[in-house]
Structures are given as structure tokens and as C-alpha cells.
Amino acid sequence: MNNILKSISFIFHPLIIPLLGVIFYFTKSPKYISLQIIQAKLISLFILTIVLPILLYFLLKTLGKAKSIYLETTKERIxxxxxxxxxVLLVLNRILTANQIIELYYFFVGILISTLACLFLVFMRFKASIHMTSIAGLFMFFIALSIHFSININGTLAIMFILTGAIATSRLHLKAHTGIELIIGFFVGFIPQLILLKYWL
Incomplete structure (x- = not known):
């Protein structure tokens, strides 16, 4: 069980969540978007949101500024x-602009707001769960897409509900966060996506 819970935290690391949201959007959107554009955007996002942060992590680890990829202390997170x-600002200005794919644009605006909120909390020496922030934002985005496109994704939403609970359990089991850090992290991710619905839903 310990290995399973560790695997959940690793597999659903916050780094991959934005890309999962974009992939889900492209698979469910009824709008026509050419395959070449989809591929170009996915490759660009993969490089910016996954490869670049991983390279940064190894740099920080080499410099002794980070002990693990989970950034366990508030100082490591800044x-x-x-x-x-x-x-995220680069993504919004170069890859997913508002006049191209408005749904994904506001998804990343929500991610930016959540990230800024986490950064503010770090300066207040509070370590909100970024795992919960990311999965909660993705959960709300999925709900919004189901309403926006009038599609039935109840199975996906049920899986997301279970996955959210599994991630919370994993973080508690690993003693990475307290209950309040998980709850605050959830709302830091969920609320910005909810508020931004009025701009695109």
C-alpha cells in the first residue's frame, strides 16, 4: 500500500496536470482544430511545462537548493x-492566446492565479498542497467543459473524484501535508477556475 500511495503522488505530479487538461480538451472539443496545430501546441506545452521545470529541478538540486522533486519546504518552493x-505567462502570450482557444486560455489563467496564490502563501510560510491545487483545478475544468460542450463525462468526473481522494490520502500517508494544507490547496486550485467561468462558459 505504501508503494501504491507513493506512486500516486509521483504519477499525478502537478507538472503533468496542465498538459492532461489540454489533451482532454482536444479529445472532447467539438470544434475543428487541425492535427498539425494540436501537435504543435502539445509539443510546445510539453517542453515548457514539463521538460523545463525538470531541468530547473536538477539545477536546483545540484546547487543544493532542492532536496526532492516534491519541494518539501516553503523555502524550496519560492x-x-x-x-x-x-x-504560464509565456503559454498565455505565445501558445494559448485568448483569440485562439478561449477555454484553454482561461484554464491557464486559472493556473496562473492558483500559482500566485501558492506563492503568496509560501511567503506567509504556509505550504499549501500543490498536488491538491492542480488536481482540483483540473477537476473544475472538466466539470466546466462538460457543461460548455453539453457532453456526458460522468465516468471521467467519477474517476476524478476518486483520484482527488487518492491524492489527498497519498499526501497524508507520506506526511507531506497536514489536513488543512490539503484543504487550502484544494480551494486554491478550484476557486480560480470556478470564478473564471463567467468569461468563457
Whole structure:
């Protein structure tokens, strides 16, 4: 069970969540988007949101500024969160602009707001769960897409509900977070996506 819970935290690391949201959007959207555009955007997002942060992590680890990929202390989180804000701004300005794919644009605006909130909490020496922030934001985005496109994804939403609970259990089991850090992390991810619905839903 210990290995399973560790695997859940690793497999559903916050780094991959934005890309999962984009992939899900492209598989469910009734809008016509050429395969070449989809591939170009996915490759660009993969490089910016996954490859770049991983390279940054190894740099920080080499410099002794990070002990693990989970960034266990508030001090370890400051620089990666700042860089993540910059990365999301690049995505919004170069890859997923508002006049191209408005749903994904506001999905990433929500991610930016959540990241800034996590950064603010870090400066307040509070370590909100970024795992919960990311999965909660994705959960709300899925709900919004089901309403926006009038599609039945109840099975997916049920899996997301179970997965959210599994991630919370994993983080508690690994003693990575307290219950309040998980709850705050959830709402930091969920609320921005909910508020932004009025701009695109």
C-alpha cells in the first residue's frame, strides 16, 4: 500500500496536470482544430511545462537548493513557483492566446492565479498542497467543459473524484501535508477556475 500511495503522488505530479487538461480538451472539443496545430501546441506545452521545470529541478538540486522533486519546504518552493508563473505567462502570450482557444486560455489563467496564490502563501510560510491545487483545478475544468460542450463525462468526473481522494490520502500517508494544507490547496486550485467561468462558459 505504501508503494501504491507513493506512486500516486509521483504519477499525478502537478507538472503533468496542465498538459492532461489540454489533451482532454482536444479529445472532447467539438470544434475543428487541425492535427498539425494540436501537435504543435502539445509539443510546445510539453517542453515548457514539463521538460523545463525538470531541468530547473536538477539545477536546483545540484546547487543544493532542492532536496526532492516534491519541494518539501516553503523555502524550496519560492523560485520554482516564480518560474512557473513566468512559464504560464509565456503559454498565455505565445501558445494559448485568448483569440485562439478561449477555454484553454482561461484554464491557464486559472493556473496562473492558483500559482500566485501558492506563492503568496509560501511567503506567509504556509505550504499549501500543490498536488491538491492542480488536481482540483483540473477537476473544475472538466466539470466546466462538460457543461460548455453539453457532453456526458460522468465516468471521467467519477474517476476524478476518486483520484482527488487518492491524492489527498497519498499526501497524508507520506506526511507531506497536514489536513488543512490539503484543504487550502484544494480551494486554491478550484476557486480560480470556478470564478473564471463567467468569461468563457
Amino acid at each position: 523560485f520554482p513557483l516564480i518560474v512557473n508563473c513566468i512559464v
